[in-house]
Every structure is written in C-alpha cells, then in structure tokens.
Amino acid sequence: MSLYDGIFYAFAIITVVSAFIVVLSKNIIYSAVSLFITLFGVAGFFVLLHADFIAVTQIMIYIGGILVLLIFGVMLTTKITDVKLKTKNINALTSAIFVIGITAVLIFIMLTTNWKVAEVVKYDETIDKIGVLLLTDYLLPFEIASIILLIALIGAAMYARKSK
Amino acid sequence: MEQFLIDTFGDNILTYIIMPVPVLIFLSLFALGAVLAERKVSAYMQDRYGPNRVGKGILQTLADMIKLFQKEDITPAKADKLLYNLAPFIVFTATFMGYAVIPFCSLYIGADLNIGIFYFLAITSLSIVGILIAGWASNNKYSLFGAMRAVAQIISYEIPTALAILIVVMIAGTLSMQEIVELQGGGILNWFIFGGPGGATKYILLPFLFAAFMVLYISTLAETNRTPFDIPEAESELVAGFHTEYSGMKFAMFFFAEYGQMFAVSAIVATLFLGGWQSPFGELIPVLNTPVAQIIWFILKGCIFVFVQMWLRWTLPRLRVDQLMILCWKYLIPVSFINLFAVGLYIVL
Numbered sequence: 001m002s003l004y005d006g007i008f009y010a011f012a013i014i015t016v017v018s019a020f021i022v023v024l025s026k027n028i029i030y031s032a033v034s035l036f037i038t039l040f041g042v043a044g045f046f047v048l049l050h051a052d053f054i055a056v057t058q059i060m061i062y063i064g065g066i067l068v069l070l071i072f073g074v075m076l077t078t079k080i081t082d083v084k085l086k087t088k089n090i091n092a093l094t095s096a097i098f099v100i101g102i103t104a105v106l107i108f109i110m111l112t113t114n115w116k117v118a119e120v121v122k123y124d125e126t127i128d129k130i131g132v133l134l135l136t137d138y139l140l141p142f143e144i145a146s147i148i149l150l151i152a153l154i155g156a157a158m159y160a161r162k163s164k
Numbered sequence: 165m166e167q168f169l170i171d172t173f174g175d176n177i178l179t180y181i182i183m184p185v186p187v188l189i190f191l192s193l194f195a196l197g198a199v200l201a202e203r204k205v206s207a208y209m210q211d212r213y214g215p216n217r218v219g220k221g222i223l224q225t226l227a228d229m230i231k232l233f234q235k236e237d238i239t240p241a242k243a244d245k246l247l248y249n250l251a252p253f254i255v256f257t258a259t260f261m262g263y264a265v266i267p268f269c270s271l272y273i274g275a276d277l278n279i280g281i282f283y284f285l286a287i288t289s290l291s292i293v294g295i296l297i298a299g300w301a302s303n304n305k306y307s308l309f310g311a312m313r314a315v316a317q318i319i320s321y322e323i324p325t326a327l328a329i330l331i332v333v334m335i336a337g338t339l340s341m342q343e344i345v346e347l348q349g350g351g352i353l354n355w356f357i358f359g360g361p362g363g364a365t366k367y368i369l370l371p372f373l374f375a376a377f378m379v380l381y382i383s384t385l386a387e388t389n390r391t392p393f394d395i396p397e398a399e400s401e402l403v404a405g406f407h408t409e410y411s412g413m414k415f416a417m418f419f420f421a422e423y424g425q426m427f428a429v430s431a432i433v434a435t436l437f438l439g440g441w442q443s444p445f446g447e448l449i450p451v452l453n454t455p456v457a458q459i460i461w462f463i464l465k466g467c468i469f470v471f472v473q474m475w476l477r478w479t480l481p482r483l484r485v486d487q488l489m490i491l492c493w494k495y496l497i498p499v500s501f502i503n504l505f506a507v508g509l510y511i512v513l
Contacts, residue, residue: 006177029247030247033247033297052283053279057286059286059290063289063290064286065289068289068296068315068319071293071296072296072315075312125278127278
C-alpha cells in the first residue's frame, strides 16, 4: 500500500465514522463537531484529487462559515443544547428491507458497469483556470450568485435593524 | 529542503514527519522568548523591572513552563469531558497548520502551495471551531461569552484581512507565498509596501498600499485577540475568556497557540508587504542574501511586528464591543474597498 492509498483510507475512515456520529449522536453539539471532522475529511479528498483550490474553499466556506454559524446558532438558542435528539428507530423492518434492497442494487450496478477510467489529469495551476472560466464561460451563474448573496446580505441587515 | 529530505529518506511518510519539525522547534523557542519579552516590555513601559529573579529573569519562562508541566490537570465536574479535552488540540493544530505556507527562507517552506495565502486564511478559521468548543465544553458562562465574542470578532475581521491580502495578490498575480517573496527581490524599494517591482509609476500606489498594510496589521491584531481588541478575554468582565476553566498543560497549549498566532500573522504581514526573507539591501551585499541570512531577516521582521503588538497592548485601552464593530465595518472595510478599487484601476490602466 502506497502512502497515497494510506492517506486515502485514513481520510475515508475519518469521514465515514464522523458522518455516522453526526447522524446517530443524541447531543447536537457532538453532531456539529463531528460535522466539522466530516467536512475536513472531504477537504482531504479534494487535496488527494489535486483540486487544491476546492479543498481550501471547502474548509473556508463550510467550516469557517457555515459550520461556525450553525454552532453559533445552536449556542445562542436557549436550552437547545439540552434537548435530547430523537434518534431511535421506527419502522425498523420496512426501512431495513429498503436499505438492503437499495444497497444490493447499488452494489450490483457498481460491479457490473463497465466504468470508463479517465486518464489522471494533474493541473499545476487550477486557480488560473478557475478564475478565467468564472469570468468567461460561467459569468452569468457567477453574477447571479453574487446578486443572491447581496440580497441575502441586505435582507439580514433589514432584519437586524431595530424597527422604529 | 523538501527535495533534500526526499533524497535522504525516500518519498515516504518519514520525510513529511521530519519536514515540520524545524518550525515546531522554532515556535517553542519563540514562545519562550516572546513570553519573557512581553513581561519585560510591559514592565519597562510601566516603569518597573519585570521578572529579575530566576537567572536574572532570563530563565523565568523556563521555570514557569516546568511549573505548568507539573500542575494538576483539572477538568470541571460539569464540563463535557471529551470536547473539553479536544479543544486545545484543535486550536493549536490550526495555528500550527498555518505555518505550512510561511516561507522562512528561499530553501525552507513547509509546502509551497500555489494557493498559499488563501490556504492560510482558510486554515486559521479552523481555530474558531476550537475556541467555540472550548467555551461551550467548559460549562461556564464566562467561557461561553468569551468564545462567542472571540468568534464574532474573528469572523468580522476576516473580511478586511482578506481584502487587504487581495490587494497584494492583485499586484503580484500569484497566491504562492514563495513567489510573492521572490517578486520583492532587489532591495527595499521593490517591497510591496512600496509598490513591488515596476517602474516609477508604481509610487502612485504608495498611499493605497500603506493603507492596505495598516488595515492588514490592525485586522490581524484583532484576529489574534490581542489588546486593544481583547474583549474576548477582558479580565475585568470575563475572568479570562474562553480558557477560564483550563489549567496546567491545556492552558499552556492555548497560550502557546496564541503566541504562535502572534508570530504567524506578523510573518504574513512581513511576507506580503515587507519582502519576507528578502534583504533590504538587495544584491548590494550578497552575503546578506544567503539562506541563513534570509532566515534571520525573516525572523527579525516578524519579531519587530510582534514587538509592536506588545507595545500596543501595553499602551492602548480596550475597545468596547460597538467600537470594535464600528472600526471594522465603518472604517476598515470601506478603506479596503477603496484600496481595492484604486489598485484594480491602476492594474487595468
């Protein structure tokens, strides 16, 4: 097993285990912290795929932005941290049948499909290409995203204002 | 350095474990020195002597460190044990990960990523999570309030930081730290605070770049939670902020991370605006451009900014929360946008 594989499996285990904790934990703060580890693990995968810009963006937006906002919201909400989340199983039999069925189908497809393996392309400077593409081919989505963000910003400022 | 290690040990995990060790050693020595310097600086500013007993005061930090090692590790009974123990490690790891892209000399940089400075911005935001966890898991109202203030402050000041950094990135045309430094070679006038390399027209940018430099310095000061931006650990209101409940080695880790961050942000300011490891004399005196001299230049520049941080801490009073936010949103961010616009206009023309 090469170093690359070793790191891949390490990240895989970290991501999957922490993702399970996010879902199964009874404590909302534990879920949030596990989500932090999951998102970090996903960023690790992006690095392994030579998508360094996306990896860092993942950390910056999901961990530095969304997750912090989430934890902040949870902490500011009174008593929410004491609420025991309901994670018990209902309809165990039906869901088990569906899960087993879907898993079987997915594994069947995975094994029988003739996967096309693309050649590994390693870009040295992903950031240049992303920048150029954003301002040429994908200008419209880029601008729409910025307008939506601006609307959200103004909306948030409106709500935060003291009404007179 | 990386190539040398790969040649010596082969391309295996050992290489990547050895690679960051010099930084860790430097950081430990720096923290020892900086804690002593902080106490001495504050003492002389307040007209007293400071530590002067253990080895004439020089060994005081060492003695304190040994004391911290021996201290009992107390976990509050109502604290969340797992997260309480995890938090110091997250904060320290995040700080240390930032050092990966700091170029100490032309031969040593942890990882010369082509997104270097962007990585630094992202990775320092990881420490926010550690701080929040520390504040919440301590189960103490002072800790929680300290953590929330710290996080609100760090998030707000990330915006002017990013905008100020963007100005340098626009002029340099690269995000790689090593390339940014290399562009500033050839004497003090080629540093980015003086407009970087270029003809005489670059001096038009001087006021904007100086403003960007000040914005970056002020907002990084706020991101490290140092006075005058230390409302997260305002002693008179919050005991000690998010690390109120921590003792012994875990407290030491927070402390270590804080000093690590102080040097890291100073190093970033030095790298972006003051030529990083470049000698101010350029090629005039070649002996000052050897890798060893480069390390000395770099650490010297970093330490000057750390000294300024200490100087500010012991001269200025603490800002109020509203003043803190007004400074960020009404002064630093508009100034950054004007800078960005001016520099962009210069580049386009």
